[in-house]
Amino acid sequence: MAQLGEDEILKSTGGGGSEGGEKVVLMENKEEGHHPYAFHVSGPRNVSSPNWRDLISSSWKDGNYKRTVIACFIQAVYLLELDRQEKRTPENALAPKWWIPFKYKLVQTLVDERDGSIYGGILEWDRSAALADFVLMRPSGAPRAVLALRGTLLKSPTIRRDIEDDLRFLAWESLKGSVRFHGALKALKSVAEKYGSSSICIAGHSLGAGFALQVGKALAKEGIYVEAHLFNPPSVSLAMSFRSIGEKAGFVWKRVRSMLPLNSENQGSTDPAATSIIAGMKQWVPHLYVNNSDYICCYYTDPDGAENSQTEKENTRPCSGNFAAKLFVMSKGNQKFLEAHGLEQWWSDDLEMQMAVQHSKLISRQLKSLYSGPPQQTQGKLQ
Numbered sequence: 001m002a003q004l005g006e007d008e009i010l011k012s013t014g015g016g017g018s019e020g021g022e023k024v025v026l027m028e029n030k031e032e033g034h035h036p037y038a039f040h041v042s043g044p045r046n047v048s049s050p051n052w053r054d055l056i057s058s059s060w061k062d063g064n065y066k067r068t069v070i071a072c073f074i075q076a077v078y079l080l081e082l083d084r085q086e087k088r089t090p091e092n093a094l095a096p097k098w099w100i101p102f103k104y105k106l107v108q109t110l111v112d113e114r115d116g117s118i119y120g121g122i123l124e125w126d127r128s129a130a131l132a133d134f135v136l137m138r139p140s141g142a143p144r145a146v147l148a149l150r151g152t153l154l155k156s157p158t159i160r161r162d163i164e165d166d167l168r169f170l171a172w173e174s175l176k177g178s179v180r181f182h183g184a185l186k187a188l189k190s191v192a193e194k195y196g197s198s199s200i201c202i203a204g205h206s207l208g209a210g211f212a213l214q215v216g217k218a219l220a221k222e223g224i225y226v227e228a229h230l231f232n233p234p235s236v237s238l239a240m241s242f243r244s245i246g247e248k249a250g251f252v253w254k255r256v257r258s259m260l261p262l263n264s265e266n267q268g269s270t271d272p273a274a275t276s277i278i279a280g281m282k283q284w285v286p287h288l289y290v291n292n293s294d295y296i297c298c299y300y301t302d303p304d305g306a307e308n309s310q311t312e313k314e315n316t317r318p319c320s321g322n323f324a325a326k327l328f329v330m331s332k333g334n335q336k337f338l339e340a341h342g343l344e345q346w347w348s349d350d351l352e353m354q355m356a357v358q359h360s361k362l363i364s365r366q367l368k369s370l371y372s373g374p375p376q377q378t379q380g381k382l383q
């Protein structure tokens with residue numbers, strides 16, 4: 001990325017652990033039109049705006065197009081906070097250029113009440129802007145609303161709260177104690193009630209992907225399934241490391257226990273009614289975008305071992321398959337971490353990925369609690 005102008009800005013679009021994230025030294029240019037984060041400078045090159053042809057064949061049905069646009073929406077949230085910090089006016093703000101070409105509008109910002117920083121935004125389909133370009137209706141597959149969540153910004157106005165949540169995840173592999181979790185959950189429930197859960201999605205990058213995963217999971221526990229797109233989601237935590245040690249010890253014990261005579265009192269203890277309910281549940285399958293060279297998210301590619309899927313039967317669905325995610329893996333050989341963890345790679349022209357519905361050890365661990373019992377409410381209430 002070009003270095004322009006005179007005043008340095010230290011920015012990170014990473015997060016999810018105390019290691020920090022992608023650090024990019026930028027130079028503020030006096031001419032905002034050539035700022036390195038201007039859409040026409042660093043945005044996608046081969047993505048067109050919706051047009052009348054989308055009434056026949058929607059661009060949103062293309063997974064590459066959807067991934068690119070949603071990544072741009074997350075970039076817009078990073079820039080909303082930078083625009084606020086640098087006191088940009090609506091005339092020279094950088095963020096709007098990242099949603100306007102796709103016929104969306106900002107309807108709400110999520111603000112951390114502790115430091116006033118913007119950590120998320122809700123973007124809705126802009127019908128008026130679409131009609132102005134003779135797009136008479138929302139293209140098939142285009143969400144009516146997207147909740148986008150940014151990752152860590154290593155700048156003084158927000159670094160304290162961002163790092164606080166990074167450390168929260170590092171220690172506990174959970175973000176539920178954060179005010180940002182509760183704010184994002186409330187916002188997502190609101191748009192789900194307004195538009196229906198099948199018409200919206202949640203997305204995040206790095207630390208924001210961690211929030212998006214846990215917020216989406218919280219709604220899925222209520223039977224409300226929202227499409228989720230998670231870019232470089234954090235997978236590194238002290239809790240995970242300790243749990244891995246415990247799992248290995250637990251597996252050894254289960255192997256020993258399997259050699260012992262079976263107590264007849266424990267036979268047939270599974271509730272058939274509960275099993276029937278669980279087997280009929282819809283499964284929540286988030287989209288994960290990871291890079292093998294990014295040590296913050298690469299552990300999502302570790303396959304689920306047979307011992308996990310066979311021994312923890314009280315937490316698994318009775319049918320095969322267990323817990324899956326649509327996992328999109330990028331591998332470019334030995335990349336530097338800063339490049340591998342960046343958001344910009346997900347709309348690059350030379351992007352090559354492999355996709356598989358994979359039962360990874362991490363995603364199984366994180367999603368198995370969704371299917372240990374019946375949902376608290378049915379999905380139809382928010383449809």
